[in-house]
Amino acid sequence: xxxxxxxxxxxxAAYSIITLGFNLQWGYTGLxxxxxxxxxxxxxxxSVILTSQPAxxxxxxxxxxxxxGLIGAAIVAGIIGGLIGLATLHLEFGFFxxxxxxxxxxxQTLLRNEQWxxxxxxxxxxxxxxxxxxxxxxxxxxxxxxxxxxxxxxIYFLLERIVKSPWGRIQMAIKEDENLTEMLGKDVFFYRIQxxxxxxxxxxxxxxxxxxxxxxxxPDSYTDIMMCFLPLLMVVAGGTGNNKGSIVGAFVIWxxxxxxxxFAGYLPISSTKIPHIRTLVVGxxxxxxxxxxxxxxxxxxxxxxxxxxxxxxxxxxxx
Amino acid sequence: xxxxxIDGIILGCIITLGGLGISYIVLLQNYFNFTGGTFFTLxxxxxYTFLAIIPMGSLPFxxxxxxxxxxxxxxxxxxxxxxxxIDKILYQPLRDRNSPFMFFYLTAFGMLFVLxxxxxxxxxxxxxxxxxxxxxxxxxxGINISPDEIFVVIATIIIVAIVYYFQYHTKLGKAMLAxxxxxxxxxxxxxxxxxxxxTVTIIAGILTATGGVFYGLAIQLRPIMGFTLLMAxxxxxxxxxxxxxxxxxxxGLIIGITQxxxxxxxxxxxxxxxxxxxxxxxxQVIAFLLLIIILTTKPKGIFQGTILER
Numbered sequence: 001x002x003x004x005x006x007x008x009x010x011x012x013a014a015y016s017i018i019t020l021g022f023n024l025q026w027g028y029t030g031l032x033x034x035x036x037x038x039x040x041x042x043x044x045x046x047s048v049i050l051t052s053q054p055a056x057x058x059x060x061x062x063x064x065x066x067x068x069g070l071i072g073a074a075i076v077a078g079i080i081g082g083l084i085g086l087a088t089l090h091l092e093f094g095f096f097x098x099x100x101x102x103x104x105x106x107x108q109t110l111l112r113n114e115q116w117x118x119x120x121x122x123x124x125x126x127x128x129x130x131x132x133x134x135x136x137x138x139x140x141x142x143x144x145x146x147x148x149x150x151x152x153x154x155i156y157f158l159l160e161r162i163v164k165s166p167w168g169r170i171q172m173a174i175k176e177d178e179n180l181t182e183m184l185g186k187d188v189f190f191y192r193i194q195x196x197x198x199x200x201x202x203x204x205x206x207x208x209x210x211x212x213x214x215x216x217x218x219p220d221s222y223t224d225i226m227m228c229f230l231p232l233l234m235v236v237a238g239g240t241g242n243n244k245g246s247i248v249g250a251f252v253i254w255x256x257x258x259x260x261x262x263f264a265g266y267l268p269i270s271s272t273k274i275p276h277i278r279t280l281v282v283g284x285x286x287x288x289x290x291x292x293x294x295x296x297x298x299x300x301x302x303x304x305x306x307x308x309x310x311x312x313x314x315x316x317x318x319x
Numbered sequence: 320x321x322x323x324x325i326d327g328i329i330l331g332c333i334i335t336l337g338g339l340g341i342s343y344i345v346l347l348q349n350y351f352n353f354t355g356g357t358f359f360t361l362x363x364x365x366x367y368t369f370l371a372i373i374p375m376g377s378l379p380f381x382x383x384x385x386x387x388x389x390x391x392x393x394x395x396x397x398x399x400x401x402x403x404x405i406d407k408i409l410y411q412p413l414r415d416r417n418s419p420f421m422f423f424y425l426t427a428f429g430m431l432f433v434l435x436x437x438x439x440x441x442x443x444x445x446x447x448x449x450x451x452x453x454x455x456x457x458x459x460x461g462i463n464i465s466p467d468e469i470f471v472v473i474a475t476i477i478i479v480a481i482v483y484y485f486q487y488h489t490k491l492g493k494a495m496l497a498x499x500x501x502x503x504x505x506x507x508x509x510x511x512x513x514x515x516x517x518t519v520t521i522i523a524g525i526l527t528a529t530g531g532v533f534y535g536l537a538i539q540l541r542p543i544m545g546f547t548l549l550m551a552x553x554x555x556x557x558x559x560x561x562x563x564x565x566x567x568x569x570x571g572l573i574i575g576i577t578q579x580x581x582x583x584x585x586x587x588x589x590x591x592x593x594x595x596x597x598x599x600x601x602x603q604v605i606a607f608l609l610l611i612i613i614l615t616t617k618p619k620g621i622f623q624g625t626i627l628e629r
Contacts (some may be wrong), residue, residue: 032421098353287426
């Protein structure tokens with residue numbers, strides 16, 4: 001039972017970090033970035049390649065410490081996010097959405113096909129779990145979970161500071177009324193790409209924390225369902241533009257998701273069908289929330305432009 | 320080599336049909352429907368189910384019989400119905416509320432996974448075929464092509480022609496263009512916008528189902544076949560320009576031929592240089608890269624302006 005709680009803490013912290021990055025892009029700036037799974041995979045693989053021991057047939061094995069892995073993950077994910085932003089961020093909303101989805105699929109394909117980089121579908125195993133010996137060998141998940149929680153809290157407090165600064169208010173203003181912000185003399189593209197890069201870096205770190213907990217990753221660890229769809233639900237459930245809500249959403253949804261795995265064993269359904277039933281339920285929940293409760297379960301009020309007139313014209317509605 | 324060009328033309332026809340389904344929704348409702356690829360798959364699987372009930376029969380020249388045509392028609396009708404119901408339940412309230420585009424994209428993205436899991440639950444992950452057994456190929460001096468593939472190409476050309484005639488030479492099609500161009504002005508001149516949205520969704524459903532069935536006929540049925548073609552379809556939509564039917568057809572052929580013939584050429588090139596890259600895995604990556612190139616250079620599409628001014 002205690003081991004189960006530790007597992008939920010580790011995974012919940014990893015998902016919280018990814019969700020925080022997603023929430024910065026989507027909840028504050030209004031960027032609908034669908035390459036979360038690609039960016040998290042890029043971060044995870046970078047960190048693993050930097051920290052693992054040398055192996056035959058692929059690059060890596062630099063044996064660096066965990067912190068270097070995290071920094072590398074952030075840098076690589078940030079660069080990838082910045083590149084896609086440079087290409088498509090000055091376009092309409094929809095073009096950004098479809099090209100980020102394509103970016104995620106591209107990173108998946110790359111990791112599947114390039115054996116020198118990622119060992120293909122066989123994946124990379126034997127990833128070290130930092131601090132695993134600190135509380136004794138039986139409690140390795142607890143010590144790692146505490147480390148993951150600390151990383152999550154650092155990111156959370158940094159984000160809270162950032163979004164309350166003038167920079168964060170400009171991001172919220174961009175989301176609520178892009179033309180108004182442009183008129184105030186702010187370079188919307190510049191602010192958007194900053195938010196995109198920062199959010200991507202956080203997603204990369206989240207992917208790395210996830211990888212070091214799992215101990216073994218392959219491209220299927222970062223599928224679009226687990227790493228894009230689930231964070232999406234976490235943000236929607238927690239309320240967009242709400243960092244606390246993202247963390248709560250991540251922990252609640254992940255607990256429900258992994259508990260459903262326990263109870264699914266008692267249902268008279270074959271085990272191959274269970275993942276699809278869960279996806280179906282999650283999808284229906286997202287659609288139902290959008291249909292009947294569009295501000296999320298813990299919503300955020302319009303922060304910057306509270307005029308009700310802008311609601312009718314532009315993309316100024318709250319989500 | 321020439322065989323891969325023909326494969327590309329067939330794939331291009333299929334992409335065109337799926338792309339036109341998405342293109343109509345972009346034209347009228349201004350969002351890229353992520354679910355388009357999954358609707359495509361669903362249409363193919365519905366025809367597969369009905370093919371198990373309806374006897375196939377036989378036709379003289381082709382390896383399929385009239386049963387497939389009947390299944391295709393049923394699949395078209397059902398897909399039109401399913402897409403209209405989803406549109407009425409999920410998207411109509413969003414349009415009425417004047418919601419931001421984000422809501423449309425999110426709903427479409429949620430719908431993608433809902434439909435994909437339904438497909439997995441009902442039909443399972445196995446590959447399926449409409450026709451069991453070996454097909455006979457025709458030989459034209461070194462080129463192999465099956466009669467079914469010829470049927471796919473000719474049927475696509477006929478469908479594109481019908482849709483083109485419908486859009487530019489009938490009253491309803493012109494009303495559709497008017498609504499796309501300026502909804503309020505169209506409403507004033509007596510066009511019912513809601514009816515137009517329903518019509519467009521029905522046309523999109525018919526085209527999408529046809530594309531899916533043709534994919535199943537020419538290649539095979541896989542649960543994620545539409546999702547892997549999604550980037551190519553978006554390329555066709557963006558390059559073709561909003562609602563430009565012939566433009567989408569041209570762009571679909573371009574991307575189809577690039578995916579089949581271009582990968583072969585690149586493979587030979589890389590083999591000669593000495594790079595060890597297996598290009599056949601990168602077909603959708605090529606579509607993605609072309610999409611990015613088009614978006615950075617000509618985001619309005621190459622064929623834009625020739626047919627419809629917006």
